[in-house]
Amino acid sequence: MGSCLSVSISCDQVVNQISQCLSVNGSYIYNLSENLAALHKEMEVLKAKRDDVQARISREEFTGRRQMLAQVQVWLKNVLDIENQFNDLLRTSTIELQRLCCCGLCSKNVKMSYCYGKRVNRLLKVAKSTRSQGELDVVTEKVHVTEVEEIPIQPTIVGHETLLERVWNRLMDDGVGVLGLYGMGGVGKTTLLARINNKFTKTRGSFVVIWVVVSKNLDILRIQEDIAKKLGFWNEEWEQNDEYRRAIDIHNVLKRRKFVLFLDDIWAKVNLLTIGVPYPNIANRCKVAFTTRSRDVCGRMEVDDLIEVSCLSSDKAWELFQKKVGESTLKIHTDIPDLARQVSGKCSGLPLALNVIGETMSCKSTVQEWRHAIDVLTLSAADFSGMKDEILSVLKYSYDSLNGEVVKSCFLYCSLFPEDYLIDKERLVDYWICEGFIDESQSRERAINQVYEILGTLVRACLLVEGEMNNISYVTMHDVVRDMALWIASDLGKDKEIYIVQAGVDLRNMPDVKNWKGVKKMSLMRNNIERICGSHECAQLTTLFLQNNQSLLQLISLRYLNLSRTSLEQFHVGLQELTKLIHLNLESTRKLESISGILNLSSLRSLGLQGSSKTLDMSLLKELQLLEYLEKLTIEVSSGIVLEQLLSSHTLVKCIQKVGINNLGESTKVLTLPTTCDPRRLNLSGCRMGEIQIERATSSPNNTGLATPCFTNLSRIDISICYLLKDLTWLVFAPNLVDLRVTSSHQLEEIISKEKAASVPFQNLRSLYLSHSPMLKSICWSPLSFPCLSKISIEGCPMLRKLPLDSNSVVRFDVFSIEYREEEWIKEVEWEDEATQLRFLPFCKLDPGLTVKPNTSNTHTQSINSVEGSNQ
Numbered sequence: 001m002g003s004c005l006s007v008s009i010s011c012d013q014v015v016n017q018i019s020q021c022l023s024v025n026g027s028y029i030y031n032l033s034e035n036l037a038a039l040h041k042e043m044e045v046l047k048a049k050r051d052d053v054q055a056r057i058s059r060e061e062f063t064g065r066r067q068m069l070a071q072v073q074v075w076l077k078n079v080l081d082i083e084n085q086f087n088d089l090l091r092t093s094t095i096e097l098q099r100l101c102c103c104g105l106c107s108k109n110v111k112m113s114y115c116y117g118k119r120v121n122r123l124l125k126v127a128k129s130t131r132s133q134g135e136l137d138v139v140t141e142k143v144h145v146t147e148v149e150e151i152p153i154q155p156t157i158v159g160h161e162t163l164l165e166r167v168w169n170r171l172m173d174d175g176v177g178v179l180g181l182y183g184m185g186g187v188g189k190t191t192l193l194a195r196i197n198n199k200f201t202k203t204r205g206s207f208v209v210i211w212v213v214v215s216k217n218l219d220i221l222r223i224q225e226d227i228a229k230k231l232g233f234w235n236e237e238w239e240q241n242d243e244y245r246r247a248i249d250i251h252n253v254l255k256r257r258k259f260v261l262f263l264d265d266i267w268a269k270v271n272l273l274t275i276g277v278p279y280p281n282i283a284n285r286c287k288v289a290f291t292t293r294s295r296d297v298c299g300r301m302e303v304d305d306l307i308e309v310s311c312l313s314s315d316k317a318w319e320l321f322q323k324k325v326g327e328s329t330l331k332i333h334t335d336i337p338d339l340a341r342q343v344s345g346k347c348s349g350l351p352l353a354l355n356v357i358g359e360t361m362s363c364k365s366t367v368q369e370w371r372h373a374i375d376v377l378t379l380s381a382a383d384f385s386g387m388k389d390e391i392l393s394v395l396k397y398s399y400d401s402l403n404g405e406v407v408k409s410c411f412l413y414c415s416l417f418p419e420d421y422l423i424d425k426e427r428l429v430d431y432w433i434c435e436g437f438i439d440e441s442q443s444r445e446r447a448i449n450q451v452y453e454i455l456g457t458l459v460r461a462c463l464l465v466e467g468e469m470n471n472i473s474y475v476t477m478h479d480v481v482r483d484m485a486l487w488i489a490s491d492l493g494k495d496k497e498i499y500i501v502q503a504g505v506d507l508r509n510m511p512d513v514k515n516w517k518g519v520k521k522m523s524l525m526r527n528n529i530e531r532i533c534g535s536h537e538c539a540q541l542t543t544l545f546l547q548n549n550q551s552l553l554q555l556i557s558l559r560y561l562n563l564s565r566t567s568l569e570q571f572h573v574g575l576q577e578l579t580k581l582i583h584l585n586l587e588s589t590r591k592l593e594s595i596s597g598i599l600n601l602s603s604l605r606s607l608g609l610q611g612s613s614k615t616l617d618m619s620l621l622k623e624l625q626l627l628e629y630l631e632k633l634t635i636e637v638s639s640g641i642v643l644e645q646l647l648s649s650h651t652l653v654k655c656i657q658k659v660g661i662n663n664l665g666e667s668t669k670v671l672t673l674p675t676t677c678d679p680r681r682l683n684l685s686g687c688r689m690g691e692i693q694i695e696r697a698t699s700s701p702n703n704t705g706l707a708t709p710c711f712t713n714l715s716r717i718d719i720s721i722c723y724l725l726k727d728l729t730w731l732v733f734a735p736n737l738v739d740l741r742v743t744s745s746h747q748l749e750e751i752i753s754k755e756k757a758a759s760v761p762f763q764n765l766r767s768l769y770l771s772h773s774p775m776l777k778s779i780c781w782s783p784l785s786f787p788c789l790s791k792i793s794i795e796g797c798p799m800l801r802k803l804p805l806d807s808n809s810v811v812r813f814d815v816f817s818i819e820y821r822e823e824e825w826i827k828e829v830e831w832e833d834e835a836t837q838l839r840f841l842p843f844c845k846l847d848p849g850l851t852v853k854p855n856t857s858n859t860h861t862q863s864i865n866s867v868e869g870s871n872q
Contacts, residue, residue, distance in 0.1 A: 028117030035120045036093055042127040043086050049134040050079045057139050066140040078130050085123055092116070142232065148209035150201050151194040158323065159316030159351075160188055160309070164195055167307055171196065171260075171287055176305050177280030179289040180298035183309035184462035184478065185395045186352025189291035190264050192309060196289065197262055207287075208259040214266045214290075216397060223275055224250060227261075243274070250276030254286075263290035267401055269300035293398050295460035311349030311478070318344050320351065324358025332365050339370035346377040348479040356390045378505060381483035382493050395484040398463055406437050410454050411463055413437070414477050415485035416523040416545060418504030422467070422474040425455060426680075430606050430632065434560040434582040435542060440605075444631075471716070471739045471766045489521075502527070503545065516541075524549065525562070547585070564588050564608065571595040579603060587611045587634060599623045610634035610658045610683075616642050624652055634658035640668035653677045662686055673730070675710040683718045690724040694733055712736055715764075720744050729756040736764050738788075743771040750778040764788050772796035780804040783832055787811050793847075795821030801828055807835040818844040 053072065060066045099113055171179050181189050200209045212226045224246040228234035231253050238249070255278050263270055272279055272288065280286040291309075292298065298306040312320065321344040322330065330337050343361060347353035357377075364370055376384050382392060402408050410432060417423055429451050432438045438447050455475055458464040464475045477485070489499035497515055500522045507527040513519060516538050523545040530549075538558075547564040558578050564587040571594060581601050586592060588611035595614055598607070604627055614620070615636040624630065633655040637643045643661060647653055653676050660683040661671070668688070674695040694710065714734040719725070720743040727750045731737060742748065752761055761780070762768075766788050770776065777799045783806035790812065794800060803818075810816050818840065820826055826844055831837035 028114050028121055032113065032117045032120065035117065035124055036089075039086065039089075039120055039124045039127065042124060042131065043083070046079060046082065046127050046131045046134070049131055050076060053134060053136060053139055060140040066142055068140055069138065072136060072139045075130070075133060075136070079134075082123065082127055082130060085119075086127075089116075089120060089123065147207060148197065148200040149211070150198050151211065153191055153194045153198070158320040159312035160192055163307070163309065164192060167192060167289075168196055168199060170305050170307065171289055173305075174282055174285065177282075177287060178301060178303045179287070180301060180303040180306040181289070181291045181309055182293065182295050182298055182306060182462065184311075184350070184481065185293055185398055186350050186391065186480075187309050187311055188351045189309045191351075193262055193264055193289060193291050200260065206258050208254075208257045209262070210259060211262045211264070213264045214270060216265075216267045216401065218266075218268050218270065220271075220274060221246070223270070227275070227277075247274060247276030251278060254278055255284075258285055260287040260289070263288065266290050266292050266297060266301075267294065267397075268297060293462050294401070295462070296457075312351060312354070313349065314345070317347060317349040317354055320354045321347070321358045324355055325362045329362055329365065333367050335367045336370055339367065339374065342374050343370065343377065346374070346381070346479065350478065350480045352394065353391055353480050356386045357384065360385050379502065380496070381480075382487040382490075387483070388487070388493065391480065392484045392487050395481060396488065398461055399484070399488060402457070402461065402463075407454055407457055409435070410437055411458055412485050412489045412499075413521075413543075414458075414464065414475065415482050415489060415499070416501055416503070416521060416543065417477070418523075418526050419479050419482065420476060421503075422469065422476055425451065425466075425473045425475060428455070430583050431543075431560060434606075500524075559583070561585070567591050569593055571597050582606065584608065586614075589613065595620065599626055601627070603629060605629050606632040608634045610636055610660055612636065615639075615662075616646060618642060618645070621645055621649070621652070625649060630655050632657050636660040636662060638662045638664075640664050643668070647672075647674055647677060650676070657681070659683070660685070664688060673711075678711050678713045680713050681716040681718075682714060684720070684722055685718075686721045688724055689722070690726065692725070692728070692730045694730055715739065717741070723747055727751065727753045727756070729753040732757050732759050732761040735759075735761075737762065738764055739767045740765060741769040741771075742773060743769075745773045746775060748773045748776050750776070750781075752778075752780045754781040760784065762786060762789075767791045767793075769793040770795075770797050770800065773800075774798060776800050778802065778804075783809055783836075785809055790815045791817055791819065793819045794825065798822075798825065802830045802832075803840075805836055805840060806832045807839045809836075810840075813843060816843055819847040820844065821847065 053076065057068050057072065061068065167179070167181065170176050181193060183189050194211075197209060197211055200207060208231070210227055210230045212223055214223065220243055224243070225234060225239065227250055228238065228246065231250070233249065233253065238246075241249070254276070261277060270290070277288070278284060278286060280288050290301065295306070311317070318341060321340065325340060330340060340361070343357065344354065347357060357373075361370070361373060364373065373384070382388055399408065399411065402411065410428075413428075413431065413435065414423060426448065429438065429444070429447050432451060433440050433447060438450055440447075442450075455464065455466070459466045459475065463481055464477055466473065466475050468474070486499060486501055487493055490496045491498060495518065497513055497518050498520050500511060500513065500519055502511055503523045504526040507524060507529055510529060510531075511524070518540065519538055520540045521543040522541060523543075525545040526548040528549065529546070542559040544558055544560070545562050546566060547562045549566050558581050560583045561578065561581055562583075562585040564585045566589055568586065568589045569591045578601060580603055582603055583606040584601065584604060585606075585608040586595070587608040590613050592612045592614045595609075596619075598604070598620070607624070607627075607630065609616075615638045617639070618641075621642060624633065630652075633652065634657050635646075637646060637659065638661075643664065646656075653674060656677055656679045658681040659679050662683075662685045664671070664687040669690055671684075671687070671689045671692045672695050673692065711734040713736065715736055715738040717731070717734070717737065717739070718741045719728070720741075723744075723746045725745050725748050727748070728742070729752050731740070732752065742751070762784055763786075765786060767790065768779075770779075770793070773796065776797045779800070782804065784804045786805075786809050789810055792803070823846055826846070831840070
């Protein structure tokens with residue numbers, strides 16, 4: 001038998017459950033039309049809310065100081081997802097509505113309508129919920145660390161494209177942690193550094209790039225504040241911390257980051273540890289780069305590399321100037337481009353000047369305006385529109401940063417020389433002693449050292465540029481820097497008659513001066529002035545430059561007077577009244593016949609006569625001996641008797657700085673130079689002596705008795721047409737000889753004789769020129785060391801087959817050369833060994849234009865090469 005299970009369910013309960021199921025699930029179908037309409041409206045509201053939020057985010061993020069909250073980003077993503085789902089439902093909504101039947105209460109395909117309606121219903125609920133979540137009080141937050149902020153700059157850097165890549169490559173080098181960019185004001189250092197900063201925006205990496213403008217007044221707290229703001233932890237409470245606490249906070253953040261710190265326009269050492277910046281090294285791979293006008297600052301910052309930012313070349317300067325002036329202006333008249341090039345040249349490649357002056361000239365449409373601009377920039381550049389406020393005032397910061405009034409005065413003094421003038425460093429010793437800048441009581445060596453220290457300071461401050469020519473060190477001043485110096489010297493343009501500088505501007509008459517009593521310095525050198533008329537009372541005039549004129553002089557109170565290379569014929573009565581005169585330069589005055597009355601210059605300490613037609617005679621010798629304060633003398637001597645008296649005068653022989661000994665007859669068979677005579681330059685020409693000796697103690701049998709070099713100041717020697725000399729062994733007693741020239745010495749056989757030499761010569765020699773000496777066989781019997789040698793020039797010496805060189809003789813081959821005139825000569829050279837030949841042969845070059853004709857004049861010799869002479 002089986003059994004059965006009985007289940008009893010109420011009929012009403014079943015009906016209710018079925019009804020509930022149909023009412024809930026069926027609503028997806030019969031409410032479909034209503035739900036779709038509701039969803040449409042809800043989406044319109046939601047999208048409007050989204051647009052409002054996005055607009056608000058855009059406004060707050062515009063400055064780059066704030067960024068979107070993460071939760072807002074999630075909300076916007078949810079809205080996008082809802083919008084995508086809605087669009088998907090919308091594409092099939094027409095078909096789904098057409099599928100409904102029985103007045104929308106049922107569907108031709110219940111299953112599909114049910115699923116579709118369910119999706120619509122759920123999306124409607126999600127849209128409502130998302131809309132309510134969009135009621136946001138805050139949508140952004142402060143940016144804590146932005147890796148790099150782009151700095152607005154000009155789109156192109158004319159002329160510095162190559163330098164930009166060089167700086168970038170050096171900065172990215174793992175071995176470079178601290179990089180310094182230095183150069184004069186207005187040269188484009190900040191623009192270049194900003195360009196480097198902006199390159200990081202295109203570089204993927206983890207660098208935090210920080211830009212801080214330091215400026216002249218170093219403010220550690222402000223630098224720390226700028227860094228803290230960049231790193232995002234600055235607030236008013238943090239601002240109350242002291243320097244030490246701030247440094248700790250900055251260090252704790254930066255030690256965990258790879259950073260690049262740009263410090264723009266620094267004038268003194270910025271101590272990174274004091275600020276809190278970890279010092280860059282290979283391990284942390286961090287970088288610090290800065291700009292400065294001072295090379296001294298680069299040294300104090302312990303840079304791994306320093307790069308000079310120089311002025312533009314003439315072609316690049318012209319390119320930049322054209323961009324600023326504009327093509328339309330340059331095409332107005334056919335003469336304007338040539339005039340514009342002249343104006344561009346006045347800027348000497350300084351980008352700041354090119355920009356300002358170019359912009360000013362962009363609206364000048366007539367030839368007359370352009371010519372006027374050239375005149376103004378030549379005669380008084382400070383008066384040019386925009387020059388004072390936008391150029392000179394910017395450069396003046398470099399002047400203001402100089403330490404001490406003496407250095408500042410020395411800088412202003414250099415503006416007395418013409419544009420692009422090469423100023424002999426050692427000449428400045430005399431100038432500055434006369435001006436009182438240098439203590440006159442100290443030795444000349446100390447004075448020279450002090451001058452070189454001051455010049456070094458000015459060079460490292462990018463206010464002067466140094467160089468070397470003909471083995472003479474010089475400095476020169478950039479044209480725009482010179483304009484700035486003249487502006488400062490004239491009390492910022494308020495009194496233009498304090499410093500009157502019109503050098504090299506083709507003057508034919510004296511400038512019109514309203515108040516001669518106020519003139520302190522005047523430079524009219526390199527003009528065509530023929531007369532100086534009138535008798536002016538110049539109580540404050542201490543310096544007058546008239547060299548390279550045809551001038552005649554009648555002035556009073558002076559301390560320094562330079563009349564070199566003028567047509568002065570005699571020593572005027574007016575000159576004899578200059579009782580305060582300290583320095584008188586009459587060198588290369590070819591028409592000078594007499595300086596009678598020189599004794600009246602009772603304060604005279606320095607007299608230059610070398611290269612003038614006035615040679616030393618007995619009368620002049622006696623007058624010079626009576627000049628009580630004379631310390632420096634340059635002179636020409638053409639008499640053996642006078643020379644003997646000069647060299648035996650204990651007072652005068654110590655004063656000789658440069659001496660030219662010319663045309664001594666056979667009566668002077670041996671030239672004996674006393675050890676008390678220590679000139680800087682010696683010129684021997686047309687002399688008939690057969691030997692040059694050094695004065696020695698009576699117990700010494702020959703020159704070898706002198707063990708100690710005695711001519712320590714002698715640096716340049718020129719020997720020509722001295723036919724009877726056999727050797728020049730006495731040169732071993734001139735240990736600091738820099739430049740040696742020997743020409744047309746027909747019986748000269750050797751420079752240094754092995755039998756006579758007491759020491760090794762030429763340790764400081766830079767240039768050796770040997771010419772037209774047919775019997776010359778040897779410079780020295782064995783190879784020598786030439787630590788400073790840069791050039792050997794040989795011509796007309798067919799017997800000279802062996803040079804005193806071995807493979808180790810020369811140190812600096814980057815500047816070394818051997819020049820020769822005859823092609824056959826180099827083939828006959830006997831090298832010390834194969835290594836020497838391989839070492840030197842690549843640096844030998846044929847120079848057909850090498851010949852310099854020897855001086856065959858029967859009068860005085862040409863003056864010894866000088867930087868000043870080369871500038872005339």
